Amino acid sequence: MSTYQKIVVGTDGSKSSLLAVERAARIAAAFDATLIIASAYYEDNEEASKTLRQDSVTILGDDTAQQNLAAGEEAAKAAGATKIEKSVRPGTPVEALMGIVNEHDADLLVVGNRGINSLTGRLLGSVPADVARQSDCDVMIVHTVD
Template identity: 80%
Template sequence: MSDYSTIVVGTDGSKSSLLAVERAAKIAAAFDATLVVGCAYYETKEDASKTLRQDSVTVLGTDPAQQNLDKAAEHARAVGATKIETLVRPGTPVEALMHIVNETNADLLVVGNRGINSLTGRLLGSVPADVARQSDCDVMIVHTVD
């Protein structure tokens, strides 16, 4: 296993996403890596309604997104991460995470498995499956839901 220096994890404020944050934070602590916690948001309800996939919580606006990030960063600190950055990006969760991964030159992307085994996930794709296909860095899919 290579040394990770920058680890990205996404959050939407859900319990499932906080489990992924916890796992990413523990890895970041073990490698003394920077943990970048990202949150996607939609600028309008119309933008949110355009997405066919509903496997993540819909975050409208930057204020709720920042609140999710603050909660996730606090959670990450509690499990040992010390170098934590937060980034908010507009768009779908996949678009936002891919932007953050590329922007930060991440070595590892950590996501929860929510949506991956749903009917919608199998037909339309899911955030974990889509980022795994699109990412140029290692991807860890954490078992956060049954």
């Protein structure tokens, strides 16, 4: 098994996403890897309304995304991660996560399972399913909601 050097985890500030951050932080601590906590945001309501999928929290503006990253960093430190970076990017959660993974040449992407088993997720796709299909690195989908 290869070791992970760079792990990206997505957060939207929700309790579910913070559970994914904690899991990713434990893995990062175990591998002495860099944990990159990532968040997407929409620049305005018009951009947010263009998405058909509503399985993730709609984050408007960079300020809210930065607050979510700060909460994620606290959770990651509490779970044992020591090498932590933060990255925020405008766009849909899938676009932002894929951009951040590629930008950092990540070995592992960790996301929560919210939306994967919903009717909308089954019909239109979900963030976890879409990133799993698109990612060139390993993807871990953490069971964060029933």
